[in-house]
Amino acid sequence: MADFYQNDLIITLHRLGNPGLERIESELREFSRQRPVALVLPALVTEFQNEAIKGIIAELKKVRYINEIILTLGRASDKEFSYVREFLSQLPCEVRIIHNEGKRVKEIYATLERNNVWAGEDGKGRSAWIAYGYILANAQSEVIALHDCDIVTYNREMLARLCYPVANPNIDVVFCKGFYSRITDKMHGRVTRLLIAPLIRAMQKLVGPNPFLMFMDSFRYPLAGEFAMITDMARTNRIPWDWGLEVGVLSEVFRNYSPRRVCQVDIADNYEHKHQLLSADDAKKGLMRMSVDICKSIFRFLAAEGIVLSDSFFKSLQVAYIRLAEDTMVKYEADAAINGLKFDRHAEASAIEAFSNAIKIASEAYSENPMAAPLIPNWNRVTSAIPGILDMLKKAVDEDNR
């Protein structure tokens, strides 16, 4: 990124000059003595057939400041779990794999369920949540960093830059989100470019200046899956188990912490991972499902902030969104032109129409049941309901990894 602009609310950490990976890593090794870092990797077993994970592990082998790595593995049989264990044994630090389909961890979920603690459906949200629980139970790390396992362009500088603001005791930051551009021969990141940004701004037009909307608008890539946070946050923040995960996490950060202690950091010049289909005709699949869940998450949080969301509000919102999204599309077209990138205007306009439909579906779902929040309770509440649950979780994971 070429600029060094700071917005009003949160801290933005740019890539300026030549920051030097060796220097950052050496400082991180020092910081990690005071604030040990845990890395959470949510992964499906199918991802271990891809090249991306091999690249990630090859890079992580060179990292020396990570205290523990918690890989939370989904949809794996016992045999596949053993394969993953073997595969990760090359890492130099302590590695724990949470076998979400194993009998022990399944029994943990059953224990939660019979005590009316709904841990949500299987997915990235629940996987991350259970990993946070293990880190709290283990009590050996002060900082948690999380990134996906499908990053094709991964290098260890991403992780270092992500961890640095939270691990550095001289920077008073509790939460740090990564940002980057996503380009190949064209621009990607349609949901961020054409849904989130115009939607937030359309809402600001309708409700006026609102701290939450301003906070959300401050993020350059609010849907980035990479973030770092202090471990205490894992105790107090709730996590959505649906596709509204990233927006839900930001909402909880906004609710529980001052925006002055939140930052975003430029972690990569470019970022590439698996792409999802738009599925414009089916709101239960692909980007459409993600868009509906994100919209619902934003609506619910705004309502919780005291904003009245009526039918007329939603009608105006849809109109305002389309206008703003079209204006945004024109800006991106110019951006693509100057950078020599392909730009399919029809595909972008079709995406806007689909997202507009997603807003409509989400508003109908919200109006029907405004209370249906897909949030997993925070660990403070869980330990209050079941005092020994963290010990049980630690035992389950440790036994699985024995």
Added chain:
Amino acid sequence: MDNFMELLLHSLRAFGITILQFVPNLLAMLIIFIAGYLFSRLIKLLFLRVFRIINFDSWCDKAGLTAIIRKGDIWSKPSDVFGGLIYWFLIILFLVIGLSALRLQTIDNLISQFFLYIPRAFSALVILIAGYIFAGFISRAVLITAVNSGYHYAKILAEAVRLLLIVLILAMALEQLRIAPGIVIAAFSIVFGGIILALAIAFGVGGIDAAKRIINGGEGRPVSPESKDKKKNNEKERDAEYF
């Protein structure tokens, strides 16, 4: 020759009579085994149903019993574990009753010893369960009190109290089971006495000044900044009155 045949037939007749006397006992034992097995299964199902109705699993989760079971790497539901215990207890009971139907002197002696041991095993189990809950309760109370009093080592203190109580409870349970009672009592006295002695020495060494102050009735007590200010103000007031 007639005598020899008589002897042979007599032995065979005696063996036949013994077999005939033993077969009903054997049949009775088999019937008791089968009836016992069916009864045990029925009782287990009944208990599982009752456990479900009274939310036993959830109660165990909250009381910390599930956590104890998990420490033994047992990952079944607490109701299944306790149901299984009841089932196996009944199976063993019927096995013993069945064996007693054989009317063999050696087995009868073993059985009477077994029945005499049951109350002891039961009371040891009760001591362990009640003791664990009690230790948890006391440890939590110590933790809350110590945290509210501003002690830095509240958690360590609470864990130490919990450990002491668990040692005491284990010794009580082992003594109840009559497992090497002499060694248990001696070991307990040494361990418990050692801990108390260590604490006493630690307090004695670390708390010489505090003890001195207590013995001197508060003389030499460190003066707080507030009381220093108060004293100064009183002196000022006295001086003002004098002048």
